[in-house]
Amino acid sequence: MHDPELPVFDDAGLNQGSPSQTYLQQALAAVLDADGLPPIVQAGHPVLRARALPFTGQLTDPDLARLIEIMTETMRAAPGVGLAAPQIGIPLQLAVLEDVYDVSAENAAARHREPLELFAILNPRYTPAGNALASHYEGCLSVPGWQAVVDRPAAVDLSYDDELGTARTRRFTGWQARIVQHESDHLAGTLYLDKAHTRSLASNAQYNEHWANPDIAAARAGLNF
Numbered sequence: 001m002h003d004p005e006l007p008v009f010d011d012a013g014l015n016q017g018s019p020s021q022t023y024l025q026q027a028l029a030a031v032l033d034a035d036g037l038p039p040i041v042q043a044g045h046p047v048l049r050a051r052a053l054p055f056t057g058q059l060t061d062p063d064l065a066r067l068i069e070i071m072t073e074t075m076r077a078a079p080g081v082g083l084a085a086p087q088i089g090i091p092l093q094l095a096v097l098e099d100v101y102d103v104s105a106e107n108a109a110a111r112h113r114e115p116l117e118l119f120a121i122l123n124p125r126y127t128p129a130g131n132a133l134a135s136h137y138e139g140c141l142s143v144p145g146w147q148a149v150v151d152r153p154a155a156v157d158l159s160y161d162d163e164l165g166t167a168r169t170r171r172f173t174g175w176q177a178r179i180v181q182h183e184s185d186h187l188a189g190t191l192y193l194d195k196a197h198t199r200s201l202a203s204n205a206q207y208n209e210h211w212a213n214p215d216i217a218a219a220r221a222g223l224n225f
Contacts, residue, residue, distance in 0.1 A: 018050060018051055018053070019047070019050050019052075019053060019091040021053070021058070023091065024053055024058060024090070024091055024092060025058070027047075027089050027090045027091065028058070028059065028063075028067070028090055028092075030089065031067070031070060031088055031089065031090060032063060032066060032067060032070075037070065037073055037074045037077060038070065038074060038088040038089065039088075040074065040078065040083075040087050040088065040141045040142060041086065041087050041088065041089050041142055042142055042143075042144070043140075043142050043143045043191060043193075045089075047086050047089055047090075047091055048086050048087070048142060048186070048189065048191065049189045050086070050091055050189050051187070051188055051189050052084075052085065052086055052091045052092055052093045052094075052186075052187040052188075052189075053091055053092055053093065054093050054123050055092055055093055055094060055122045055123055055161070058092070064163060065163065067085075067090075067094070068094070068096060068120045068163060070088075071083050071085065071088065071094070071095075071096045071120075072096050072098070072118060074088060075096055075098065075141075076098075078141050079101075080141045081097065081098060081099040081101070081116070081179050082095060082096065082097045082098070082099075082179050082182060082183040083095065083096050083141065083183070084183050084186035084187055085187075086186055086187065086189075087141060087142050087186060093122060093123045093124065093187045094120065094121070094122050094187075095120070095121050095124070095183040095184070095186065095187065096118065096119070096120050096121075097116060097118070097119060097120075097121065097179050097180065097183055098116060098117065098118040098119075099113070099115060099116040099175065099176070099179060100115050100116070100117070104214075106214050107214045109214070110214030110215045111134075111136055111174065111175045111214065112134070112154075112173060112174025112175055113174060113175035113176075114174065114175070114176065116175075116176050116179065119162070120162065120163045121158070121160040121161075121162070121180075121183070121184070122160060122161040122162070122163065123160060123161050124158055124159065124160040124180075124183075124184045124187065125158070125159045125160070125184070126156040126157065126158045126159075126180055126181060126184050127156060127157050128153035128155070128156055129153070129155040129156055129157050129171055129173075130153070130154070130155055132153070132154040132155065133151045133152065133153060133154060134151070134152060134153075134154040134174070134177075134178070135149055135150070135151045135152075135216055136149065136150070136175075136178065136215075136216060137149050137200070137202075137207065137211065137216065137219070138150050138178065138182060138192055139192075139204075140182070140191060140192050140193075142191065143191065143192075143193060145203055145204050146201060146202070146203055146204065147201075147202055147204065147207050148192070148193060148196035148197060148198070148200045148201040148202070149196060149197045149200035149216050149219065149220075149225065150178075150192050150195050150196045150197070151195070151197075152177070152178055152181050152195075153177065153181070154173065154174070154177060155171060155172065155173040155174075155177055156171070156172055156177045156180060156181060157169060157170070157171050158170050158171075158172060158180050158184070197225040198225075199223050199224060199225035200216070200219055200220075200223055200225045202219075202223075210222065211223075
């Protein structure tokens with residue numbers, strides 16, 4: 001698999017935390033013109049900490065469709081349940097989401113996890129729907145090997161544009177709401193670790209050995225968070 005070289009921010013490309021349109025076009029070309037799938041950007045790269053630029057027609061319809069296809073293939077190959085454009089080096093408010101993995105009935109019930117068919121979101125904004133919170137372990141393809149507990153609204157209303165430019169609003173609950181929040185946060189330069197209980201942080205190996213339960217009760221007691 002060919003890994004295209006990721007562009008690097010410089011003073012001209014980063015202006016008070018916002019990438020330039022020139023930088024965006026260079027990043028798009030690096031991915032769209034490459035052979036094979038792009039690498040997933042890892043924590044520490046500044047593109048993950050910049051607020052992504054709104055989509056305002058910077059891509060033709062065929063190029064946007066191709067980018068969504070590349071992101072979907074990259075997400076599935078990882079594998080993951082969501083991928084934001086900054087995770088492949090592109091500071092654009094675009095993400096793809098999909099959760100069709102088989103999980104146990106106990107896990108699905110504890111996490112209110114239901115299948116989520118593939119869809120793309122542009123310029124998303126979410127707001128809590130109610131005051132209820134849900135707390136679960138989550139991880140990130142840009143922070144591999146680790147998981148931590150994050151408290152998030154149990155339901156959110158998401159406003160976004162679809163790939164055809166149609167404005168939509170949709171309510172998500174349970175695990176789907178968590179995915180929506182995680183990926184939308186990426187577009188604001190936020191990683192899940194920024195919101196996590198740091199005492200809950202566990203390597204994948206330690207998580208699997210001690211805390212891989214449908215809920216976090218044992219981890220909360222054992223790690224004192």
